[in-house]
Amino acid sequence: MDERIAPHVEEISRALGNRYAEEIRIELEKLLQFKVPLDEAKRTILNRFMSRSPTSVQVKDLVSGMNSFDITGRIISIEKRTVTVQGEQRSVFTGSFGDGTGICSFTCWDDMSLKAGDAVRIKNAYTRLWNNRPELYFGKRSQIEKLPDGMVQGIEEMSHQNLKKLQDIAPADVVANSIVVIVEMYHRDVPMKGKLLTITEGVIADETAKLPFTSWTPLKGADIGSFIRFEGATVRIFRGLPSINFSESTAVSVISQPEDLPFTLESVSKASDPVPIGKVLEKSGIFDVTVAGNIISVRPGSGMIDRCPVCNRVTQKANCRAHGSVDCVSDMRIKFILDDGTGSLHVMLNCELSEVVYGKSMYEAEKMALESISKEVVYDDMKRVLTGKYIVIRGNSSRNEFGVTLVAKSAWYPNTDLKERISSLLERIEGKVIDDG
Structure with missing residues (x-):
């Protein structure tokens, strides 16, 4: 084995439970021959071999009621809170977790020495329904393995650069980024802290789906028919139906219609063919x-x-x-x-x-x-x-x-x-x- 890639093969194999070393070596050498950057090659191989494990899942696959699974990703944010459980005060750690397929919320009832930015593999995790969405849970019965930083996408890339099609926004997602067209748009006044706040509501679409949206901040230059790119929008779930929310922390920009975009305002405005x-x-x-x-x-x-x-x-x-x-x-x-x-x-x-x-x-x-x-x-x-x-x-x-x-x-x-x-x-x-x- 090439001594230069041996440590990287060992890292990937260890993250997968000390398995697939020879196959990992072959795949890594092949990707490097095609000039794929090392970190990207390692992430690609990790995701590919993780899919072989019946216990490994990704954020996009999370649903309520899952038990005893493994998941690999990065702690995006984490905070310690004090809550009262059955009359006793307990510390609980909450935050967001991402893996490139999505970003979900998590709760950990024990101090696992985690901090924002940690790349980890969580073994024996489970999910529960919270705020109408599946949430990742883990604690002292789980095992946390720290991974080399380059094996998981960075926080900035997961939070702002991974564009999703609307149909791929999963129930567990708390944040989403996409390029869409506005097909419906109207304004409404709502009371907020004793004042009337004008919010914008409507429907956005791409070639895969339509979703309702609410903007709590002015959408400058946007109107029906405008193509927009949004990053860091929050996802709310009601009875399994996602809606997109723009706030001051959401980056929303009006863009000209890209030539390679597979949809237009006219195409998404038509009624779709019946779905089975x-x-x-x-x-x-x-x-x-x-x-x-x-x-x-x-x-x-x-x-x-x-x-x-x-x-x-x-x-x-x-x-x-x-x-x-x-x-x-x-x-x-x-x-x-x-x-x-x-x-x-x-x-x-x-x-x-x-x-x-x-x-x-x-x-x-x-x-x-x-x-x-x-x-x-x-x-x-x-x-x-x-x-x-x-x-x-x-x-x-x-x-x-x-x-x-x-x-x-x-x-x-x-x-x-x-x-x-x-x-x-x-x-x-x-x-x-x-x-x-």
Whole structure:
């Protein structure tokens, strides 16, 4: 072995549990022959061989409830806090951890002598759900191995230079950088410390996805159609759906559209082709997704309902859970199960979309209910009209304890020919038969 690379091979092998030394040597020599910088070559090899281990994960793979895994990266920030647990005061260490695939928050309940900038391999780590996102946890049952500095990306590169596509922003991410186009933008005044603060909200997009954003600082020179590059934006998660937040610490710049950018304002503004429901079920939440399928069940709670005039909650016998007895406001909605053969999900339609899909206005529905002296007649009629219908829905999906729900923004019956759909279905079935052997 070349004596010049022997120490580096040993470093990488040690970080991987003293394994793969000969394979590491071959890969390292090959990368160096192609003039790859040494530190980058070492990081590449480390990530490649880590993926072989069933216990090794990366930040982008973190989900709630994971146990006994290994993860390699860098402590980006860390602070010591005092908290009260069961009446006793304890020290806890919190901060952020990154590995090049993402940056997550962490909590450590023991003093592991860590400081910001440390490159480490954490063995026997686990995750818990905190603030709607998976958070990395480790402590005295974990093992911390310090790594040579060059084997892990630097803090500046992870925090500000690693650009992500919007679809790759993971539930564990607390910070994100990307290049996007603004497709929706509006301003809103919110009370803040006794004053009104004007914030900017809207939707950003690239060729992979769309996400909502909020800017707590003025976006100078930005408007609908502007291409922007942002670095150090915070990611918030609600019911599995990410949103991007710009603050004073976020670097946001308006840029001219790069020639090699694979999307335009026009391309991202169009409704996407329907995504298989099975793919939607794999995600915790998707912003602005289109699905198509058959309505297999219209659920209870559909039809004529009453809402609280204050909080808009559905009331029961003129009583709101938050405001007690109220003068209710009439409304109409549809809740149904949509299935496309790859999976099924719950769909919610508001009054406006319910009128379009059902084919009757709320006035007509109210008239039906009055004539029969029962609101159930509307629900029964919806089941008769809608069950079995093939429909396309566009909206936002999110996951809760009951499964995945798609709140519709638009809905329509497609003009596709039934024979074409049957042919497409047969092709899928035949393809699956062939793939299964």
